[in-house]
Amino acid sequence: VIGESVALRPVPGMVAVIVEGSVREVAAGVVIRGGRVLIAQRAHPPSLDGLWEFPGGKAEAGESGPVALRRELHEELGVTVRVGDRLDGEVELDPPGRAQGAGPTLLRAYPATIEAGEPRATEHRALHWASAEDLARMPLVDNDRLWIPALQALLRE
Numbered sequence: 338v339i340g341e342s343v344a345l346r347p348v349p350g351m352v353a354v355i356v357e358g359s360v361r362e363v364a365a366g367v368v369i370r371g372g373r374v375l376i377a378q379r380a381h382p383p384s385l386d387g388l389w390e391f392p393g394g395k396a397e398a399g400e401s402g403p404v405a406l407r408r409e410l411h412e413e414l415g416v417t418v419r420v421g422d423r424l425d426g427e428v429e430l431d432p433p434g435r436a437q438g439a440g441p442t443l444l445r446a447y448p449a450t451i452e453a454g455e456p457r458a459t460e461h462r463a464l465h466w467a468s469a470e471d472l473a474r475m476p477l478v479d480n481d482r483l484w485i486p487a488l489q490a491l492l493r494e
């Protein structure tokens with residue numbers, strides 16, 4: 338659980354309404370270098386084996402998305418990154434067996450800049466620096482496709 342935000346809003350007859358309960362986050366990193374973006378080929382679960390994703394992972398309890406991403410990219414790629422402002426858009430994931438009353442799990446994407454190290458696939462099958470054209474033709478996991486148009490525009494700048 339990464340945040341329990343309660344916003345106070347004037348509503349007739351009420352003092353406050355809860356607009357967002359606890360949200361769990363999966364943070365994905367968009368690492369751009371030299372007109373290409375880093376994608377990683379998943380090895381598991383079987384349904385995603387062989388598909389490409391923006392590397393990242395689940396935030397642990399009390400961890401923000403950016404902090405989780407920094408940790409995950411260190412674990413998975415062996416690099417130290419600086420995480421930027423989150424990209425527009427998010428995808429609600431459907432974790433099997435979500436606890437009653439628990440909030441949604443959201444996939445969010447953040448730009449990340451490598452500060453130290455060179456990415457190595459320690460948990461993925463392979464890494465690839467993808468061009469705008471690669472993003473269109475390579476099999477990405479469905480969830481990550483949301484960011485393809487924005488990234489293609491960025492890579493073609």
Ligand code: CDP
Pocket residue numbers: 363364365385390391392393394395396430444478480481
């Ligand atoms: O490594 P960790 O177990 O923390 O997370 P993960 O297995 O990489 O991702 C958790 C969930 O987010 C899985 O259901 C992935 O399919 C999904 N995910 C995604 O849709 N797109 C990404 N770029 C990363 C994760």
